[in-house]
Amino acid sequence: KQEVTQIPAALSVPEGENLVLNCSFTDSAIYNLQWFRQDPGKGLTSLLLIQSSQREQTSGRLNASLDKSSGRSTLYIAASQPGDSATYLCAVCSNFGNEKLTFGTGTRLTIIP
Amino acid sequence: EAQVTQNPRYLITVTGKKLTVTCSQNMNHEYMSWYRQDPGLGLRQIYYSMNVEVTDKGDVPEGYKVSRKEKRNFPLILESPSPNQTSLYFCASSLLLGQLYEQYFGPGTRLTVT
Numbered sequence: 116k117q118e119v120t121q122i123p124a125a126l127s128v129p130e131g132e133n134l135v136l137n138c139s140f141t142d143s144a145i146y147n148l149q150w151f152r153q154d155p156g157k158g159l160t161s162l163l164l165i166q167s168s169q170r171e172q173t174s175g176r177l178n179a180s181l182d183k184s185s186g187r188s189t190l191y192i193a194a195s196q197p198g199d200s201a202t203y204l205c206a207v208c209s210n211f212g213n214e215k216l217t218f219g220t221g222t223r224l225t226i227i228p
Numbered sequence: 229e230a231q232v233t234q235n236p237r238y239l240i241t242v243t244g245k246k247l248t249v250t251c252s253q254n255m256n257h258e259y260m261s262w263y264r265q266d267p268g269l270g271l272r273q274i275y276y277s278m279n280v281e282v283t284d285k286g287d288v289p290e291g292y293k294v295s296r297k298e299k300r301n302f303p304l305i306l307e308s309p310s311p312n313q314t315s316l317y318f319c320a321s322s323l324l325l326g327q328l329y330e331q332y333f334g335p336g337t338r339l340t341v342t
Contacts, residue, residue: 151333214261218272
């Protein structure tokens, strides 16, 4: 059974700093990994999707990496801004035919102005 | 605008009173699913559908029903809600071959059962 862990559960950093969020998963037989952002009272916004054959994906100030063999992914946020404050979730798709995403419990990020 | 919509967004009900949460997508996606989100447990899949008239159980299907009569709609039905179904519910959709495509989520429905 796939399990996804995100540590730490909460993180506070001053504005302008670069930061890294971590995600680990127990079964390396994944098809893709997706990072989401969740704002209070709102839905999930997809940030980046990394296919299992890829090592990283970039979108603006965000860079996600994937090391499938070690069961790890990181989300790097450059030059953090107060608007980056949210909960970040990673999810893996590891069951072709079901398309199910297995989610971590998230890291709540606070950017201090 | 491509989107997944859910209604209602907030619902307070009493134990045993049947309810339906609607989900609709305008992206012609084959795949749709329902998740619930609970503190400390993350999001867990309830039911999913690969296409019209094709549905199957996810990880936590007990107490829920779904139907997929049209491609765009995937309602979640609670025949006899109980307090342990108090949760935040999300509908999601994507093109099939989930290994290739990202999943899009609705805004969520916060359900309270008293």
